[in-house]
Amino acid sequence: MSTTQEERSLSELRPAGQAYRAAFVGLLGRDLYLLRKDLKIFLLRTLIQPLLLVFVFTYVFPKTGQSVGGSSGASRFSTQLVAGVMGLAIVFQGIQAVALPLVQEFGVSREIEDRVLAPLPTWMVGLQKIVTGLLQGLLAACLVFPIASLVPATPVHLHIRWAVLLTLAPLAGWVAGSLGLMLGTKVKPFQVPLLFSLIVLPLTFLGCTYFPWQDLQNVVWLKWVVLANPVVYMTEGFRAALVGGIPHMPLVGIYGALVGFGALFTWIGVTGFERRVVS
Amino acid sequence: MADAIIQAHGLTKIYDAAVGGRVVAVDEIDLQIESGEIYGLLGPNGAGKSTTIGMLTTRVVPTRGSILIGGVDLVERPALAKQLIGVVPQSNTLDRAMTVFENLEFHGRYFGMGAKRARTVAAELLQRVRLVERSKAPVMALSGGMAQRLMVARAIMHRPQVLFLDEPTAGLDPQSRIALWEILGDLHDDGQTILLTTHYMEEADEFCDRVAVMDHGKILALDTPAKLKASIGAGRIVIVSASGDLEMLSQALVAGVDGAREARTIDGRIHLSVDDSTGLLPRIIDCAEAAGASVNDLSVTEPTLESVFINLTGKDLRE
Numbered sequence: 001m002s003t004t005q006e007e008r009s010l011s012e013l014r015p016a017g018q019a020y021r022a023a024f025v026g027l028l029g030r031d032l033y034l035l036r037k038d039l040k041i042f043l044l045r046t047l048i049q050p051l052l053l054v055f056v057f058t059y060v061f062p063k064t065g066q067s068v069g070g071s072s073g074a075s076r077f078s079t080q081l082v083a084g085v086m087g088l089a090i091v092f093q094g095i096q097a098v099a100l101p102l103v104q105e106f107g108v109s110r111e112i113e114d115r116v117l118a119p120l121p122t123w124m125v126g127l128q129k130i131v132t133g134l135l136q137g138l139l140a141a142c143l144v145f146p147i148a149s150l151v152p153a154t155p156v157h158l159h160i161r162w163a164v165l166l167t168l169a170p171l172a173g174w175v176a177g178s179l180g181l182m183l184g185t186k187v188k189p190f191q192v193p194l195l196f197s198l199i200v201l202p203l204t205f206l207g208c209t210y211f212p213w214q215d216l217q218n219v220v221w222l223k224w225v226v227l228a229n230p231v232v233y234m235t236e237g238f239r240a241a242l243v244g245g246i247p248h249m250p251l252v253g254i255y256g257a258l259v260g261f262g263a264l265f266t267w268i269g270v271t272g273f274e275r276r277v278v279s
Numbered sequence: 280m281a282d283a284i285i286q287a288h289g290l291t292k293i294y295d296a297a298v299g300g301r302v303v304a305v306d307e308i309d310l311q312i313e314s315g316e317i318y319g320l321l322g323p324n325g326a327g328k329s330t331t332i333g334m335l336t337t338r339v340v341p342t343r344g345s346i347l348i349g350g351v352d353l354v355e356r357p358a359l360a361k362q363l364i365g366v367v368p369q370s371n372t373l374d375r376a377m378t379v380f381e382n383l384e385f386h387g388r389y390f391g392m393g394a395k396r397a398r399t400v401a402a403e404l405l406q407r408v409r410l411v412e413r414s415k416a417p418v419m420a421l422s423g424g425m426a427q428r429l430m431v432a433r434a435i436m437h438r439p440q441v442l443f444l445d446e447p448t449a450g451l452d453p454q455s456r457i458a459l460w461e462i463l464g465d466l467h468d469d470g471q472t473i474l475l476t477t478h479y480m481e482e483a484d485e486f487c488d489r490v491a492v493m494d495h496g497k498i499l500a501l502d503t504p505a506k507l508k509a510s511i512g513a514g515r516i517v518i519v520s521a522s523g524d525l526e527m528l529s530q531a532l533v534a535g536v537d538g539a540r541e542a543r544t545i546d547g548r549i550h551l552s553v554d555d556s557t558g559l560l561p562r563i564i565d566c567a568e569a570a571g572a573s574v575n576d577l578s579v580t581e582p583t584l585e586s587v588f589i590n591l592t593g594k595d596l597r598e
Binding site: 016020025034117 | 336338371391
């Protein structure tokens with residue numbers, strides 16, 4: 001190779017850092033552009049489920065005289081459900097904004113093959129998907145918060161601890177996004193129905209969404225088993241951040257577990273992503 | 280070579296297959312692609328063409344070997360090298376959530392263009408690949424040929440040093456093929472270096488400056504199509520369909536027909552290489568009858584890249 005050829009080639013190259021940043025922002029821009037373009041779909045898939053959940057359990061049930069929330073009453077149930085609904089909204093985004101599109105792009109359309117030709121390291125393409133999940137999770141949480149606090153027929157006792165809320169929400173979004181990346185790289189298109197029955201439903205039903213973790217002292221084995229569920233720490237975290245008068249896990253445990261799950265899922269997700277696209 | 284834009288040495292890819300143990304997909308190949316040429320990898324399915332393109336485009340990590348592309352070590356710095364390559368893969372990888380125009384616009388953004396510049400270049404490219412009227416259409420509404428042209432536009436948008444196309448015309452109707460080759464011809468005229476794989480020998484013959492004939496992961500021959508065909512040393516190929524013992528007939532033809540160089544039996548027909556076919560056909564029929572065979576059909580062709588492939592491997596490209 002002649003010197004002139006080499007110089008010409010290298011002078012055309014943008015520095016790695018600059019190129020990676022532009023590509024990362026470009027890919028993120030794509031996801032956010034599509035979010036805006038399909039905003040109605042995003043709103044429907046984000047709002048309907050929590051709206052029905054809150055409406056039936058905290059509006060219809062108290063009005064029809066049915067007791068939900070045990071002896072402690074409907075108001076306590078409505079209050080603690082705010083945190084559960086926030087956790088659910090975030091974890092659903094991880095599935096819907098990251099895992100399901102990835103399953104499609106890997107297994108059906110194969111368009112991921114072009115996405116990974118963008119001029120940045122492959123693992124950063126995976127990381128970008130986590131950021132998409134995180135941002136959509138935060139947006140979803142903001143949207144469902146008014147529903148969870150205004151729809152119930154009984155008063156909801158909010159007591160917002162901003163420092164906890166502003167650190168915990170992004171942490172929960174990261175765990176949801178990385179969970180989405182991990183599932184998106186592992187699940188084949190034909191396994192999607194199983195993804196819901198074997199993973200999403202247990203995660204949400206046993207994620208301390210409908211009951212505070214401390215209330216499980218009467219079902220001790222379950223109290224320990226659910227600790228393997230990352231959603232537990234999201235909902236318990238939101239309980240600590242948003243509502244008063246409801247017991248929650250110690251904050252150290254919540255933050256520690258979320259960081260641990262986030263790191264684990266990110267590692268499995270990013271390495272799994274690389275393995276799927278580079279042979 | 281003064282203007283080599285890709286230099287690959289000892290390129291090898293070995294897969295650990297679940298069944299059958301190790302599979303050597305590409306076996307110690309060397310490549311030198313010169314600036315501005317159309318370089319074709321010709322070979323049957325499974326020859327290792329796509330794996331080779333995969334390695335040159337960062338999607339497949341070589342087991343051994345080195346790749347220098349535009350001065351960048353692609354094996355060591357794949358993320359950086361992606362700036363220098365444009366890829367049109369075998370399957371449709373267009374962004375299905377987006378329109379035709381948005382596909383190009385966002386590709387420009389990934390490669391560091393500002394929003395305005397990305398839109399300007401996207402509009403120019405749509406003109407170039409004749410898809411302006413489809414600008415707002417969802418990509419799922421495009422025909423195979425249109426999708427392929429859009430993928431070419433996308434691949435050249437960031438002005439790559441090398442454009443890679445993996446079986447670009449496979450599955451396209453004849454008209455779409457012509458349209459695609461017109462675009463590739465224009466790019467070639469502009470000095471774009473192009474590397475493509477194909478198993479259509481006519482395409483390789485007509486459009487490629489140089490052709491590497493691949494089989495079983497190795498490059499068996501590399502030259503211009505004209506020189507490859509000349510390398511057979513025959514002026515014409517006579518294809519003989521006959522009933523009887525073809526092996527014996529082959530020997531009889533080589534021995535008894537003046538100017539016959541070599542005979543090979545492919546697909547139940549004898550391919551007889553001759554210097555000149557003028558006045559030869561009656562002689563072939565006589566010779567066959569003398570050998571106890573009866574000729575059903577005779578045809579004469581010029582040597583093609585297929586003949587080259589048959590000559591090199593003893594088998595048909597389509598097998």
